[in-house]
Amino acid sequence: MSATAYETLLVEERDDRVIVTLHRPEARNAISGRMIAELHEVCALLERDPKLLLLTGHGRVFAGGADIAELLRRGRDEALQGINSRLFERVRRLPMPTLAAVDGWALGGGAELSYACDLRIAGPDAVFGNPEPGLGILAAAGACWRLPELVGESVAKQVLLAGRTLDAPAALAAGLVIEVVPADELLDAAHALLDRMARSSATALRLTKLVVDSPGAHPVADDLAQAVLFEGQDKKDRMTRFLEKRSRA
Known part of the structure; x- marks a missing residue:
């Protein structure tokens, strides 16, 4: 897939991962309807050919945030379509792990998109926030229920009701991000984390x-998933290598 196939994204495919860069520099990468449509295309790709995702x-x-000019034009019918929330839930349900590498602002819909990823890693200038009530709306694309799951009800209400923003140290303390690294090392650190996951069994990660x-x-889901993995050749090969390595130690 060529990056030139998109208007609002830069997309790079590798053997084990897809790297997606939100790219609307004229609008601080605000999430527009066009970006939503293009992210749906990326999701379709990853559903057909499951890989790790770096966003x-x-x-x-x-x-x-979201594109405010577009939000202003939206009414009840568009709200009921869940334009952003349907995409973010699709991101959440992608087969393989997803990682958001965040530096600078992740506000409104941008924050909610990062919440939909399995993991987040931050640069020192990362700031997460949901200022939607100040615009007369609520954070309706997952923040009202995802953020409490991620950071607890108290911190979530501070963000959603009191307008608190979480800078990088606060996000780390709340467990929202896995690590804070220097800005010029952010993508390298993100890829190192993906490399670590890529060394694991892809089927085991998916299940x-x-x-x-x-x-x-x-525990039924645990048992069924484990039953699938126990019958796989990958499990046999990995455990055999482990035992052989230990016997040589």
């Missing part, structure tokens, strides 16, 4: 994510 923003900004994201299904 980041161009120009030291993740995404400064682990499926079980973790399926509340209420335990």
Whole structure:
């Protein structure tokens, strides 16, 4: 897939991952209807050919929010379509792990897109926030229920109701991000994290994510997923290598 195939994204495909850069530099990478449509195309690609996803923003900004001019034109019918929320839920349900590398602003819909990823890593200038009530709306693309799951109800209400923003140290303390690294090392650190995951069994990662994201299904879901993995050749090969290595130690 060529980066020139998109208007609002830069997309790079590798053997084990896809790197997507939000790219609307004239609008702080604000999430527009066009970007939503193009991210749906990326999701379709990753559903057909499951790979790790790295999501980041161009120009030291993740995404400064949704496109306010577009939101102003939207009414009840558009709200009921869940234009942003349907995409973010699709990102959440991608088969393989997803990672948002965030530096600079991740506000409104930009924050909600990062919340939809499995993991987040931050640069020192990262700022997460949901200022939607100040615009007369609510954070309706997942923040009202995802953020409490990620950081707890108290911190989530500080962000969603009191307008608190979480800078990089606060996001790390709240468990929202896995690590804070210097800005010029952010993408390298993100790829190192993906490299670590890529060394694991792809099937095991997919089934682990499926079980973790399926509340209420335990322990049956655990047993079924483990049964699939126990019959796989990958498990046999990995455990045999482990035992052989230990016997030589």
